[in-house]
Amino acid sequence: MTTPLTDLSPDQLAERLTALRAEYEELQAKGLKLDLTRGKPGADQLDLSEGLLRLPTGHQDAAGTDVRNYGGLDGLPELREIFADLLGLDASAIVVGGNSSLTMMYQVVTWMLLKGGPDSPRPWSQEPVVKFVCPVPGYDRHFTMLAELGIEMVTVPMNDDGPDVQAVRALVADDPAVKGLWLVPTYANPTGAVCSAEVAAELIAMPTAAPDFRILWDNAYAVHHLTDTETKSADALGLAAASGHPNRPIVFASTSKITFAGAGVAALAASAENRAWYLQRLGYASIGPDKINQLRHVEFFGDADGVRAHMRKHRDLIAPKFEAVDDALESRLGGLGIATWSKPTGGYFVNLDVLDGTASRVIQLAKEAGIALTPAGSAFPHGNDPHDRNIRLAPTFPALADVEAAMAGVALCAELAAAEKLAE
Amino acid sequence: MTTPLTDLSPDQLAERLTALRAEYEELQAKGLKLDLTRGKPGADQLDLSEGLLRLPTGHQDAAGTDVRNYGGLDGLPELREIFADLLGLDASAIVVGGNSSLTMMYQVVTWMLLKGGPDSPRPWSQEPVVKFVCPVPGYDRHFTMLAELGIEMVTVPMNDDGPDVQAVRALVADDPAVKGLWLVPTYANPTGAVCSAEVAAELIAMPTAAPDFRILWDNAYAVHHLTDTETKSADALGLAAASGHPNRPIVFASTSKITFAGAGVAALAASAENRAWYLQRLGYASIGPDKINQLRHVEFFGDADGVRAHMRKHRDLIAPKFEAVDDALESRLGGLGIATWSKPTGGYFVNLDVLDGTASRVIQLAKEAGIALTPAGSAFPHGNDPHDRNIRLAPTFPALADVEAAMAGVALCAELAAAEKLAE
Numbered sequence: 001m002t003t004p005l006t007d008l009s010p011d012q013l014a015e016r017l018t019a020l021r022a023e024y025e026e027l028q029a030k031g032l033k034l035d036l037t038r039g040k041p042g043a044d045q046l047d048l049s050e051g052l053l054r055l056p057t058g059h060q061d062a063a064g065t066d067v068r069n070y071g072g073l074d075g076l077p078e079l080r081e082i083f084a085d086l087l088g089l090d091a092s093a094i095v096v097g098g099n100s101s102l103t104m105m106y107q108v109v110t111w112m113l114l115k116g117g118p119d120s121p122r123p124w125s126q127e128p129v130v131k132f133v134c135p136v137p138g139y140d141r142h143f144t145m146l147a148e149l150g151i152e153m154v155t156v157p158m159n160d161d162g163p164d165v166q167a168v169r170a171l172v173a174d175d176p177a178v179k180g181l182w183l184v185p186t187y188a189n190p191t192g193a194v195c196s197a198e199v200a201a202e203l204i205a206m207p208t209a210a211p212d213f214r215i216l217w218d219n220a221y222a223v224h225h226l227t228d229t230e231t232k233s234a235d236a237l238g239l240a241a242a243s244g245h246p247n248r249p250i251v252f253a254s255t256s257k258i259t260f261a262g263a264g265v266a267a268l269a270a271s272a273e274n275r276a277w278y279l280q281r282l283g284y285a286s287i288g289p290d291k292i293n294q295l296r297h298v299e300f301f302g303d304a305d306g307v308r309a310h311m312r313k314h315r316d317l318i319a320p321k322f323e324a325v326d327d328a329l330e331s332r333l334g335g336l337g338i339a340t341w342s343k344p345t346g347g348y349f350v351n352l353d354v355l356d357g358t359a360s361r362v363i364q365l366a367k368e369a370g371i372a373l374t375p376a377g378s379a380f381p382h383g384n385d386p387h388d389r390n391i392r393l394a395p396t397f398p399a400l401a402d403v404e405a406a407m408a409g410v411a412l413c414a415e416l417a418a419a420e421k422l423a424e
Numbered sequence: 425m426t427t428p429l430t431d432l433s434p435d436q437l438a439e440r441l442t443a444l445r446a447e448y449e450e451l452q453a454k455g456l457k458l459d460l461t462r463g464k465p466g467a468d469q470l471d472l473s474e475g476l477l478r479l480p481t482g483h484q485d486a487a488g489t490d491v492r493n494y495g496g497l498d499g500l501p502e503l504r505e506i507f508a509d510l511l512g513l514d515a516s517a518i519v520v521g522g523n524s525s526l527t528m529m530y531q532v533v534t535w536m537l538l539k540g541g542p543d544s545p546r547p548w549s550q551e552p553v554v555k556f557v558c559p560v561p562g563y564d565r566h567f568t569m570l571a572e573l574g575i576e577m578v579t580v581p582m583n584d585d586g587p588d589v590q591a592v593r594a595l596v597a598d599d600p601a602v603k604g605l606w607l608v609p610t611y612a613n614p615t616g617a618v619c620s621a622e623v624a625a626e627l628i629a630m631p632t633a634a635p636d637f638r639i640l641w642d643n644a645y646a647v648h649h650l651t652d653t654e655t656k657s658a659d660a661l662g663l664a665a666a667s668g669h670p671n672r673p674i675v676f677a678s679t680s681k682i683t684f685a686g687a688g689v690a691a692l693a694a695s696a697e698n699r700a701w702y703l704q705r706l707g708y709a710s711i712g713p714d715k716i717n718q719l720r721h722v723e724f725f726g727d728a729d730g731v732r733a734h735m736r737k738h739r740d741l742i743a744p745k746f747e748a749v750d751d752a753l754e755s756r757l758g759g760l761g762i763a764t765w766s767k768p769t770g771g772y773f774v775n776l777d778v779l780d781g782t783a784s785r786v787i788q789l790a791k792e793a794g795i796a797l798t799p800a801g802s803a804f805p806h807g808n809d810p811h812d813r814n815i816r817l818a819p820t821f822p823a824l825a826d827v828e829a830a831m832a833g834v835a836l837c838a839e840l841a842a843a844e845k846l847a848e
Contacts, residue, residue: 046493053716114573261711263714
């Protein structure tokens with residue numbers, strides 16, 4: 001049995017601290033140069049899509065359109081079919097765009113600001129204040145986008161089954177300034193939580209003071225399973241139509257972590273009214289997406305099952321890295337009572353919560369031992385983790401041996417920082 | 425000698441009208457289905473870039489970056505070099521993006537609205553009124569973008585050497601609400617005018633009441649020559665730096681009409697301050713452009729001379745179509761005194777000015793004979809051609825024989841509408 005660090009006597013703790021410091025010096029002496037900061041696919045994952053580089057072999061989509069020329073703002077019909085199948089939606093709801101779903105999210109927010117949505121009393125930029133509900137920990141780029149655009153952020157806890165619904169309800173019911181909610185419904189960044197059908201239904205049906213309340217449903221990891229259990233995402237648009245709030249959710253997805261991270265295709269799905277609104281705005285900014293890249297993806301996958309088979313190859317490459325993270329944390333920190341971490345069944349991250357008040361110190365210690373971690377607080381609006389305990393680990397990009405070496409170091413740093421804190 | 429239509433006696437005119445109507449009935453009987461509406465490359469032009477579809481052969485740019493992964497917001501260094509050479513600019517000024525320069529223009533305008541530029545007293549959306557100077561006739565998408573974003577448009581004549589500088593000066597000197605000017609400096613859409621170095625220098629140096637005045641320098645046709653005279657664009661950024669208004673021009677270009685219209689690469693060039701401003705905003709909306717498509721273009725062209733050689737192949741295909749337009753207009757309308765038209769040495773359009781008050785009628789007659797022309801007034805803000813005389817002809821997309829057939833019809837319609845008008 002491991003003794004929790006918090007149960008050690010002052011003498012035992014001092015002894016332990018001395019041992020940990022010696023071990024940390026050895027770690028530093030190794031001169032590591034490792035990086036667990038960004039959710040990027042590894043080169044071996046990118047190699048899975050090499051076939052794309054010799055496609056397409058044809059020039060026309062199923063409707064006979066020459067994909068090399070201008071036009072087709074909503075994207076190739078056959079690619080919309082593939083996304084529809086993967087997301088459990090109707091192809092008529094889908095727009096397929098360029099290489100970034102983040103760009104599509106940004107478009108939606110800026111167009112709500114500049115123009116307002118079909119159900120907005122006025123453009124959001126004409127409201128005195130606009131606020132978004134942000135489940136935390138969450139995706140840093142969601143938060144920095146809102147900060148850039150002057151939108152205030154109010155946080156709610158991200159639970160294992162999705163955002164804390166009671167907390168969300170309390171925020172949105174009476175305040176018409178609360179216009180939106182970020183959600184990564186499946187294998188959330190960074191906790192790996194999957195929003196249950198029940199939570200999804202509540203979020204979509206709950207009363208909101210703002211008539212143009214939006215849930216930006218960033219389903220970035222819809223098909224990014226790490227186990228045999230291929231979790232199905234809640235049907236946001238179906239629930240929305242049934243609840244009488246058809247325009248509330250806007251769904252986003254992409255192949256960024258399916259094919260090439262920088263050169264994939266992104267998709268948006270929404271109600272007919274939202275879709276028409278989006279396409280009208282888009283038409284002032286674009287003459288159409290890169291349809292050649294869309295056809296390239298259609299030829300490469302064939303259909304949605306082609307995507308699913310491809311994702312199992314990704315899983316074979318990255319699941320061992322997630323196991324290595326868990327092994328390193330469990331073997332060193334298990335039973336010490338100073339850390340908890342997620343065991344995600346999909347997605348790209350492991351969420352590590354260390355002893356309160358020590359996350360910054362852990363990240364600093366790791367950095368000084370040559371292990372780059374995401375900056376403290378990056379999973380919170382304005383980088384402010386109120387408990388200074390959250391660390392996002394991204395194990396996909398480094399090689400397996402590097403993940404093992406880095407995580408052994410991270411676990412040591414977490415224990416050392418905790419011992420320092422407890423010895424204060 | 426042809427007698428001008430205006431010199432005919434009433435009887436002669438009535439006789440001519442009868443003959444024209446008979447001829448028009450014959451035209452209608454042919455059941456044509458031709459389209460001169462959009463500046464799209466023809467399939468034979470797209471075929472010139474087939475080699476792109478088997479590229480890239482490598483994965484890395486010159487700096488060793490894996491182009492398949494995320495990142496690199498400002499684009500591949502070697503592609504920036506190619507654009508720099510073509511545009512006569514320094515590569516450090518250039519950002520290479522996605523498939524659309526229109527999108528980059530839209531980003532600049534919306535970010536000026538939402539955030540303001542580095543030299544803005546406040547975001548443009550917080551000004552009571554924002555106005556742009558629009559040389560006319562001009563590019564319809566420039567105008568519809570401003571209308572969408574609530575920006576007022578004031579027009580000035582587009583002369584053979586660029587916008588009417590005195591008219592521009594008068595508008596911008598005292599009114600701080602006038603924040604910008606659209607300019608297609610080389611082979612303008614639709615007149616084919618080339619902005620002279622003198623006019624460019626005046627536009628860039630002129631006093632403006634707005635400290636954050638912008639010239640959106642849409643150099644879409646910089647290398648799209650139709651003759652041996654390869655006109656060089658004025659050096660907007662060099663002039664701007666020298667004049668003390670470094671942030672005034674923002675230059676745009678793309679390969680949309682060089683490689684594939686929907687799947688090319690676009691570029692923006694600006695002062696260091698503007699570039700930093702643009703990239704900072706862009707970083708909230710994107711994790712980077714499609715670098716694979718950028719490398720694909722680099723491998724395909726090799727260097728700027730590769731682009732120039734490629735453009736000569738385009739010229740071989742489309743110059744005969746422009747000659748066919750001129751031949752059809754000259755042979756029917758020459759000397760009649762009812763129409764003038766441009767003889768562009770580059771770009772994608774012929775500008776036809778028919779008898780005042782007859783453009784809508786010409787377009788209607790053509791439509792009823794199966795020849796689609798751009799809607800009347802489309803080269804003016806809000807579609808309002810005050811003289812109802814301007815027609816934009818786009819001859820690149822149809823086959824040569826179709827251009828000949830369509831233009832014979834257009835010339836007939838122009839004469840018929842004029843005769844109708846004069847007989848009123």
